[in-house]
Amino acid sequence: MSLLIKGIENKSVIPTSLTKKLSVDNHMQAYAIHKIRLDQLYYNDQNDRIATWISQYKAENRILDTDDKEQYNQIIQGFITESNPEALKKTQNNIELIGQQEAGVVLTDGRIIDGNRRFTCLRNLEQKTGQTQYFEAVILEHDMAHNAKQIKMLELLLQHGVDKPVDYNPIDRLVGIYNDIVENNLLTVREYATSVNQSEADIRREVEKAKLMVEFLEFINAPKQFHLARTMNLSESLKDLYSMLSKLKDDDSREDLKNNVFAQLLMAPVGDTNRYIRKIGKIASNPRILNEYLAEQSELTEKVCDAVEQHPITTEKVINEHIRAKKGVQLEFARSTEKWISKADGEASRNRPAQQAEKAYEMLDTIDINIFKKMSDEQKDDIREKLDLVQQTLDSIRGELDV
Missing domain, CATH: 1.20.5 (Single alpha-helices involved in coiled-coils or other helix-helix interfaces)
Incomplete structure (x- = not known):
């Protein structure tokens, strides 16, 4: 159904005198804002904020479609709520107190491009009060099939400009970047960077981190099960691994280090995995020590690979009940890593005077x-x-x- 035709005719859509400026197809103009009855709308399942939740739902061999709009909305509403319950509570309290302040954006078929969280709050309030609620939004005469790129660029611009990107789960954002730039070739790095107001260099780094995330999931025999990357809280570790790899020139060392870190991310030898992986950076900064470290740990890495091969599909249950149950491997990883971190610290301390002398010379030489x-x-x-x-x-x- 077209909201701008049928919706207005049956009074489920009410025009207002308000407008909202949007840049669509690189053209800025003021669009009319309408009040839309909630039962005419449905969530955008391509919203990056819930990318890992969608992947988890699909990984469980369940079909997500809009044939039953209300069931579909209830499922997505659960994802929106779980992705950031505190932010949702704050927004809902604000809407309940003073009403919806920022208009959303929807397509003419009712798909919400901007405002999934506000839509959720209004759905909650309608259920709570029993009173019909309306979502205020611009209605674009676009459809997902023919305007995918323009819609995604608009969505990114609005999400990163109004709600701010700070409430994105970092892994959800990496999934969005991977899908849009690598998997679907929907946007170029430049187009994505322009949409989110970041440099192309920043987005290229994010793309490389996203590729590492995908490689890790393939390594553990869980391809594109992005929810595992979220539950394992891999964002900081992927950032540190990317930094380590970018400083290595030898391809073999890069590959060996990557596989070793992947194995340790899966095994989680210590409680704070992010801090543990960051400390490996001290080892990686010294090529000689790194090679000896990787040689010592190669057998442990192979044991992890063997454990993964025993399970056709790696799930969270398999990780916790089977793979991480090998406490001996975890202890060996931790013991070996701590030993080589100490060696790297010792060598760094011995090299520090020479480094400081070199800096002193460089400073004097600039006079x-x-x-x-x-x-x-x-x-x-x-x-x-x-x-x-x-x-x-x-x-x-x-x-x-x-x-």
Whole structure:
């Protein structure tokens, strides 16, 4: 049903005198805002905020379609609620107190492009009060089949401009980036960056992290089960792994390190996995130590791979009850890693004086000696005093080196 035709005719859509400015197809204009009865609307299952929840639902071999609109809405409403209950509660209290302040955006068939959370709050209030509620929104004469790119760019612009991206679960955002840029080729890096007001370099880094997430899920035999990445809280670890890999030039070392970290992310040797993986960065910064570390842990990594191969599909239950039940492997991972972190710390401490001496030289080398001709005698005397102190420190260091 077209909301702008049938909806107005049957009075489920009520025009208002309000407008909202939107940039659609790179054209900014004011669009009329309508009040739309809630039963005419349905959630957008392509909303990035619930990307991992959608993947989990589909992974459980359940079909998600809009044939039964109310059942569909109840399912998505659960995802919206679980994804950020505190934010939802705050928004609902605000709407209950002063009404809907920010108009949403919907397509003419009722799909909500912007305002899924506000729609949820209004559904809750309708159930709570028994009074018919209306969602205030712009109605675009677009459809998902023919305007997918424009709709996604508009959605990103609105989501990151009005509700702010801080309440996105980082993994949900990575899933959205992967789907839009890599999997479906819907947007280019430049188009995505423009839509969310970030640099292309930032989005390229996010794309690489998203690819690592997909590789990890394939490594554990759980392809595209993105909800596992969310429940395992992998965002910070993926960021640290990306940083480690980007500093390695040897392809073999990169691949070995990646597989080792994937194995440890799956096994979770210690409670705070993110902090544990971050500390591995100390080892990765020293190529010699890294190679010895990976060689020592290679057998453990193979054991994890063998454990994964025993299960055709890896689920959260399989991870907790079978794979992570191998406490001996977890302990060996932790023991070995802590040993090599200590070695890396020790070597870093021994190398620190040379690094500091190099920085001191670089600082002195930047001094423009031609400027001395323009200085007063008092300024020159001040520099001589500082150089005397530098020379005293150098003499003291050289004396210790000769002992």
